[in-house]
Structure formats: structure tokens, C-alpha cells
Amino acid sequence: MAMAEPPPSGxxxxxxxxxxxxxxxxxxxxxSPSTAGDQTGAYAWPAGVALAAxxxxxxxxxxxxVADLGCGRGHVGCAALALDAAHVHFTDGQPAAMTWLAALxxxxxxxxxxxxxxxxxxxxxxxxxxxxxxxxxxxxxxxxHGALLDTIAQSLAEDGECLLSDPRQHLEAALPALAxxxxxxxxxxxxxxxxxxxxxxxx
Numbered sequence: 001m002a003m004a005e006p007p008p009s010g011x012x013x014x015x016x017x018x019x020x021x022x023x024x025x026x027x028x029x030x031x032s033p034s035t036a037g038d039q040t041g042a043y044a045w046p047a048g049v050a051l052a053a054x055x056x057x058x059x060x061x062x063x064x065x066v067a068d069l070g071c072g073r074g075h076v077g078c079a080a081l082a083l084d085a086a087h088v089h090f091t092d093g094q095p096a097a098m099t100w101l102a103a104l105x106x107x108x109x110x111x112x113x114x115x116x117x118x119x120x121x122x123x124x125x126x127x128x129x130x131x132x133x134x135x136x137x138x139x140x141x142x143x144x145h146g147a148l149l150d151t152i153a154q155s156l157a158e159d160g161e162c163l164l165s166d167p168r169q170h171l172e173a174a175l176p177a178l179a180x181x182x183x184x185x186x187x188x189x190x191x192x193x194x195x196x197x198x199x200x201x202x203x
Contacts, residue, residue, distance in 0.1 A: 018075065019082035023029050025037020025103035042166040044073060051165035052079035054191070055134075058163060061085045062133040067146070067155060069121070070138040072107035074101050080134065081113060089127050091119035098143055120149035128158035139166045139197075145178055153182040171195060 018024065051122035052075040055061065064098050071090040074097075080088050090101050101116045121144055125133075133156055137171030138148070141156060148194055175197075180187035185200045 004094075018078055022129070023107040025100070025107045027100070028123050038096065044075060045137035047165040047167040048072065048075050048138075050191070051066060051134070051136045051196070052076045053099065055079045055163075056083050058196070059132065061132065063141055064134045065127075066134060067091065067125045067128070067130040067135060069119075069125070069135040069151065071101070071116075072097055072136075072158045074104060076134045076136040077114075080132065081110060085132070086113065088114050089130070090114065090116035090126065093118060093120055093153040119151075120147075121151045123151060124154035125151060128155040129160065130155055131157050131160045133160065133162040133199075135162070135164045137165055137167065137194075139164060139171065142172055145172065145175060149178055149182050149184065153184055156184075158201060158203060160200070162197075162200070164197040165194045166197070167194050169195060171197070
């Protein structure tokens with residue numbers, strides 16, 4: 001599997017990218033490809049951090065059941081928890097990400113409102129359907145867009161919404177058609193630091 005490009009230097013400012021007052025676990029995680037599979041979880045990806053920072057202005061999260069796809073270190077899902085989401089299920093393909101999240105959740109005593117599991121796109125997220133699905137900076141692999149949209153189509157509640165972010169100004173032209181083929185809408189809007197994508201079910 002090709003490895004994603006890392007974010008710009010300085011992107012990994014962890015303390016500033018989690019909700020105020022959260023405790024970060026004092027744990028060393030081996031993010032090397034030999035143990036993690038790739039190094040994507042080693043970084044705080046800028047468009048994901050930006051989505052987390054603006055999450056409260058984009059939708060209502062109180063009492064919602066949320067899935068965080070390709071969560072990495074969990075910035076977006078943690079923001080949803082801080083906005084009173086009822087439950088957040090964190091998913092990623094990296095075992096190292098699960099180790100980090102287990103420590104983060106324990107450090108902040110959030111076990112009753114969270115769950116996490118290894119997951120590969122193309123399959124339904126365990127515990128579906130979800131009121132909200134989020135994904136911060138996860139559109140960089142064009143060869144996985146179909147599998148990602150398959151997962152969203154299988155996991156989104158009938159009246160739910162998925163929010164994705166990407167740093168690029170222009171996304172692949174084929175994405176709206178890929179979404180429609182799976183019974184989903186696709187709208188994108190450029191924000192100050194990222195492109196916001198909103199996905200719903202076709203009506």
C-alpha cells in the first residue's frame with residue numbers, strides 16, 4: 001500500500017488540536033510502517049484538525065451517535081464528544097491508532113461514551129447506523145474512494161449526514177458520481193483552510 005504524504009512541518013501540535021482540558025496519555029506509540037502498517041496516524045493532519053475545530057458550527061452533535069472513519073489520533077471524534085455526542089465509535093486500519101485511542105479514552109474517563117475497532121473501508125461500520133459520520137483528511141487515496149463511499153452508504157442513518165474534510169481546493173471530479181451510484185448526495189464547499197464535503201442519502 002502506498003504511504004500518504006505527511007502534513008506540512010509543524011502539523012503535529014497535539015495539545016492544541018484536542019478539546020481544551022483533555023489529558024493526553026503519556027504513552028509511546030510505535031508508528032513505524034513495520035508495526036503500524038503505514039505512518040498516517042503519526043500526524044495530526046491539518047484538514048482533520050481544522051474540521052475538528054469547526055465541528056460545532058457545522059452540525060448539531062448533542063445526543064448523536066457518531067462514527068469517526070480513518071480516525072488516526074481521534075481529533076474529529078473527540079471534538080464530537082466535547083460537543084455532547086452521545087457516543088463516538090472510532091475506526092482505523094492501524095493497530096497503533098487503537099492503542100493510542102485506548103490510552104486517550106482511559107485518560108479522560110470516556111469509556112462509557114466511546115468504542116473503537118480496526119476497520120477497513122468497504123465494510124459496514126460495527127454498530128451502524130450512525131446519525132453522523134466524520135472523516136478528517138481521508139480523501140488522499142483515490143483508489144479507495146469507492147470503498148470509503150461503500151462504507152458510508154452501509155453505515156449512515158436514513159436522515160444522517162457525513163462530513164469529510166480535505167486540504168485541496170479541487171477534489172476528484174468523479175466523486176459526486178461515485179456517491180450517486182451508492183444512493184448518496186455529494187456537496188462540497190471551500191472553507192478557510194479546507195474543503196468541506198457533506199454527504200446524505202438520496203431522497
